[in-house]
Amino acid sequence: MALRDTTPPESAGPRPRTAPALDPGDRDRLLSGSHHDPHALLGAHPVPGGILFRALRPFADAVSVVIDGDATPLASQGDGLFAAVLPSAESPAYTLLVSYDGVEHKVDDPYRFLPALGDLDLHLIREGRHEELWKALGAEPMAHQGVSGTRFTVWAPNARGVRVAGDFCFWDGTAFPMRSLGSSGVWELFLPGIGEGARYKFEITSRHGHRFLKADPMARRCEVPPDTASIVHASHYEWTDREWMAHRGDVPVHVAPFSVYEVHLPSWRPGLTYRQLAEVLPAYVGDLGFTHVEFMPVAQHPFSGSWGYQVTGFYAPASRLGTPDDFKCLVDALHRAGIGVIVDWVPAHFPKDDWALGRFDGDPLYEPGDSRRAEHPDWGTFEFDFGRVEVRNFLVANATYWCEEFHVDGLRVDAVASMLYLDYSRDSGQWTPNVFGGREDLDAMAFLQEMNATVYRRNPGVVTIAEESTAWEGVTRPTDSGGLGFGLKWNMGWMHDSLQYIAKDPVHRKYHHNEMTFSMVYAYSENYVLPISHDEVVHGKQALVSKMPGDWWQRRANQRAYLGFMWAHPGKQLLFMGQEFAQGAEWSEEHGPEWWLLDPGYASAGDHRGVQDLVRDLNAVYRATPALWERDTDPAGFRWVLGDAADDNVFAFLRHDAHGAPLLAVSNFSPVVRHDYPLAVPGDVPAWREVLNTDAARYGGSGVGQAAPVASREGRIGLTLPPLATVWLAPSSA
Known part of the structure; x- marks a missing residue:
């Protein structure tokens, strides 16, 4: 609010009359922050004999009402209440002149404004169908009735009263009680003069009489932890990715190249901000040839050790690295470099911090009221109440918010299995069956279907990805066919089995051969991503190269061979x-x-650069070879050439593109060179040339391989298989 030193002009109008005292009940509820309609008591109201002006300005020395430049003092009624009746036939335009310690402030009265939220918004909120909820709830800088300020709105249906507190009122919300907008459960107040950068919270009085401060669930910007206030924000970022956005949906993800580099932004280059990352991350990822980055959760979280998986600000990018516009700058830079952006999204649970979502209005609101279902037994957090339409709306709108406001190209949904099963991590007696007697959470199913359907309808080209660790049927089946509607699913089975195999000493691998072939039994039951994620390289699981057996050379060779097998296997x-x-x-x-x-x-830098060079070449050959991605979800795109050579630790298979053009992938997971190794291949290919060999000397390998194209004789070839290596071969014209 603007400050100015001024002297009020002498009143030229009729003298004011003493205002009637407030009803004691209304007065108590207003001053205690538990009145549902403060606008009925404050502001200007017609009364017999004129217009009653009443203002609530705690700690003020004096308050005057200014009409047409004339200031008329209001009489103090105690406890910060000031009032008077002015003779007038109708309510005039006016401002207030408020004096604190002799300094006067000219302000607009918040209680002279009509609600700044429309009936359609309230209807959609009640129905749980407001797909742009962030435009209706939260703090919205705006011009209202010709005055600049901020509209504050919050959903708190169980509260007896809600007030706005912030740095603009010394965190005392007494002067700014909000009004209830009826059965919607929404409270609203337009505060003139409050703009971007103001820090605020909602001061809630529960129906039990308790009073507490809560951060805004819809806040689009938050303070840097450990501070927890919400910040009024309006975006001023001008996007430069129009071309990317116009064409990102041209080719469906499941028939396009899709290789993802997973990043924890705060630690990728510790200390860099979003804008500083925008200067280096796109170049690094682009050089390695990945098509997408996936950010571990970027929504506001107070504890950095949670890696972002315990979210308190679902609508605000994490403030440690910069502002929301700074995050947009990073996404924009990646798009200009031709790189898609996926963000981890965490709708399964939220932390219990007393200033955040938990028991938001004094009662369970975002979490279920049943204590057996409210708490997640593994993570010490609350689960969302997926059966409540307003909660589902909060999450569905949040999913599309990240896609529309921040131009992200995908959402990887965390911990889907924990949502789908009522008995997830619960013993007998700790859960109740659904209406059909089953263990499936029908509300969570409906939520995921609604979320996916909404995101895909509103945001062409965006992909949703499920981290779902069970055999739930239809995760990537369309919702109109009864599926959950995800575009892709993490293949946790492949990840577990293949890592278990590759960790074995080669002499023992023949006993685990099926762990590398079993994934093809179900490879086309869903649309899969093959993930070697952060979860596999923490908590004693070791980094990928350290999982491998043997000496340093063998460990690197094993990793290179494994990555070659992974990039050739059906799936992203x-x-x-x-x-x-x-x-x-x-x-x-x-x-x-x-x-x-x-x-x-560093003495061994060449060893590490060799693996990095391989990843770069894997991506380059992969992107240039449609056989490796065009028919990822089509069984006709894959054929085993050799799947039962357990004693040799050898796997060989063909991938085919949409026109039938093949690529042959052969992995030798034994430490010996195999000369003239026989394989049956398509008879219509006269010769095969090596297009990638993980044992190449430039990667740190031994340099064994095919020096020239290998001729096919009656559909059979003999290959030289390097030790602990994967080779890719394509038809040769030579």
Whole structure:
């Protein structure tokens, strides 16, 4: 609010009359913050003999009402209430002149404004169908009735009263009680003079009489932890990715190249802001050839050790790295570099911090009222009440908010299995069956279907990805066919089985051969991503290269062979940062990747750069070879050439593109060279040339391979298989 030193002009109008005292009940409820309609008591109201003006300005020395430049003092009624009746036939335009310690402030009265939220908004909120909820709830800087200010709105249906508190009123909300907008459960107040950057919370009085401050669930910007206030925000970012947005949906994801670099933004280069990351991350990811990045959760979270998976501000990018516009700058820079952006999204649970969503208006609101279902037994958090339409609306709108406001190209939905099963991590007696007697959470199913259907309808080209660790049927089946409607699903079974196999000493691998072939039994039951994510390189699981058996050379060779097998296997790929250059230590959110391993002065830097060079070439050949991605979800795009060579630790298969053009992938997971190894191949290909060999000397390998194209004789070829290596071969015209 604007400050100015001024002297009120002498009143030229009729003298005011003493205003009637407030009803004692109304007065008590107003002053205690539990009145549902403060606008009925404050502001200007017709009364017999004139217009009653009443203002609530705690700690003020004096308050005057200014009409047409004339100031008329209001009489103090105690406790910060000031009132008078002015003879007038109708309510005039007016401002207030408020004096604190002799300094006068000219302000607009919040209680002279009509509601700044429309009936349609309230109807959609009640129905749980407001797909742009962030435009109706929260703090919205705006001009209302010709005055600039901020509209504050919050959903708190169980509250007896709600007030706005902030740095503009010394965190005392007494002067700014909000009005209830009826059965919607929404409270509203337009505060003139309050603009961008103001810090605020909602002061809620529960129906039990308790009073507490809560951060705004819809806040679009938050303070840097450990501070917890919400910040009034309006975006001023001008996007430059129009071309990307116009064409990102031209080719469906499941028939397009899709290799993902997973990033924890705060630790990728510790200390860099969003805008500083925008200067270096796109170039690094682009050089390695990944089509997408996936950010671990970027929504506001108070505890950095949660890696973002305990969210308190679902509508605000994490403030540690900058503002919402700064995050947009990062996304924009990645799009200009031709790189898609996926963000981890966490609708399964939220932390119990007393200033956040938990028991938001004094009662369970975002969480179920049944204590057996309210708390997540594994993470010490609350679960969302997916059966409540307003809660589902909060989450569905949040999903599309990230896609529309921040131009993200995908949402990877965390912990889907924990939502789908009522008995997830619960023993007998700790859960109740659904109406059909089953363990499936029907409300969570309906929520996921609604979320996916809404996101895909509103945002062409966006993909949703489920982290779902069970055999739930139809995760990536369309919702109109009874599925959950995701575009892709993490293949946790492939990840577990293949990592278990590759960790074995080669002499024992023949006993685990089926762990590498079993994934093809169900490979086309869903649309899959093959994830080597952050979860696999922390908590004692070791970094990828450190999982491998043998000496340092063998461990690197095993990793290279494994990555070659992974990039050729049906499904999309995801690799967590640091694994692209064979970092040996587990990931630390404090220190991030061990970039020093690549420094030219480090003795083994060449070993790490060799793995990094392989990843770059894997992506380059992958993107240039439609056989490796065009028919990922079509069984006709894959054929085993050799799937039962357990004693040799050898796997060979063909991938075909939409026109039938093949690529042959052969992996030798034994440490011996195999000469003239026989394979049956399509008879219409006269010769095969090596297009990638993970044992190449430039990657740190032994340099064994095919020096020239290999001729096919009656559909059979003999290959030289390098030790602990994967080779890719394509038809040769030579």
